[in-house]
Amino acid sequence: MTDLTDALPLPVPSPAFLERLATRRSAPAQALIAPGPSEAELDRILTLGARTPDHGKLFPWRFVVLGPQSRARIAEKLTILAELRDKPAKDQAVLAKLTAAPVTVLVVSTPVPASKPIWEQELSAGAVCMNLEHAAGGFGYSASWITDWYSYDPQGSALFGVGEDERIAGFIHIGTLAEPPLERPRPEMSAKVTRLP
Numbered sequence: 802m803t804d805l806t807d808a809l810p811l812p813v814p815s816p817a818f819l820e821r822l823a824t825r826r827s828a829p830a831q832a833l834i835a836p837g838p839s840e841a842e843l844d845r846i847l848t849l850g851a852r853t854p855d856h857g858k859l860f861p862w863r864f865v866v867l868g869p870q871s872r873a874r875i876a877e878k879l880t881i882l883a884e885l886r887d888k889p890a891k892d893q894a895v896l897a898k899l900t901a902a903p904v905t906v907l908v909v910s911t912p913v914p915a916s917k918p919i920w921e922q923e924l925s926a927g928a929v930c931m932n933l934e935h936a937a938g939g940f941g942y943s944a945s946w947i948t949d950w951y952s953y954d955p956q957g958s959a960l961f962g963v964g965e966d967e968r969i970a971g972f973i974h975i976g977t978l979a980e981p982p983l984e985r986p987r988p989e990m991s992a993k994v995t996r997l998p
Contacts, residue, residue, distance in 0.1 A: 821938060826982045828943035830898035833976030837903025842940050846975070847906070849936035853928040857913075861922035862929050862970065865907040865961060872900050875960045879951050886950070895949045902945070902974035906933055907961055910968045926970035933973045943982070945974045 838846060847864055855861070867875075876896045883892035899905070910926035912919045930946050937944040951957030952969040963969055 821935070825934070825938065826984065827934070828945045828974075828976075828978050828982055830945035830947055830972075830974045831901045832978055833902035833943060833945065833974050834979060835903045835976065837976045838937065838940060838942055843904060843906075843975075846933060846936040846940065849939070850906075850929050850933035853925055853932050855925045856921045857917040859913045859916055859922060859925075861910065861912045862926040863909050863911050865909060867905040867907055867961075867972075869900070869903070872905060876900050878960055879957055882951070882954065882956055892950050898945070898947060898949065898974070899951075899972065902976040904975045906973040906975065908933070908970040908973060909961075909963055910970045912966075914966075923968070923970070930971040930973055933975075937973070937975045942975050943978045946971045947974070948972065 843866065847866075850864075851860075876899050879896055879899075880893050883889050883896070886892050908926055908930050910923050912922040916922070934944040934946055948969060948971055951960070952972070958969055961969070
């Protein structure tokens with residue numbers, strides 16, 4: 802176990818890390834194929850993902866690792882739920898994203914009531930999702946952070962064991978892409994940045 806009095810290293814310039822940030826791109830979830838991370842790699846990805854800003858040291862999130870069998874079972878039940886929705890064909894089609902990747906990590910936001918602002922705790926869960934994407938990339942895998950309709954449907958989210966006081970922050974699908982992803986439009990930074998003297 803790490804001694805909490807140990808000093809962590811200060812940042813040093815890392816061209817490889819900067820290149821990773823400059824070329825980061827979510828993968829199409831339905832295009833993710835094997836191989837996925839090994840158990841040891843996944844344990845490390847989860848550990849790295851948990852190193853996130855967390856005001857109050859509350860750890861207001863948890864992970865559910867979903868393998869192919871559990872996702873297939875849940876997708877069958879979601880298919881039935883989708884039939885009751887406004888656009889059943891569309892809602893059933895997106896389930897391909899849930900079942901394609903070798904591994905999926907469900908990040909559940911678990912805010913601690915009467916503690917730090919809930920919004921800050923939910924932001925921490927979102928930061929975990931991004932950290933998981935970066936950690937997967939560090940092992941040479943591609944990842945996709947998605948939610949889809951079943952994340953916001955009480956019956957749908959309950960199938961994943963999400964409680965009434967919890968919310969799905971994201972499904973992080975991890976695997977390999979057969980072809981590099983295409984770039985997508987990015988914001989014009991001058992329209993997004995305000996500098997105050």
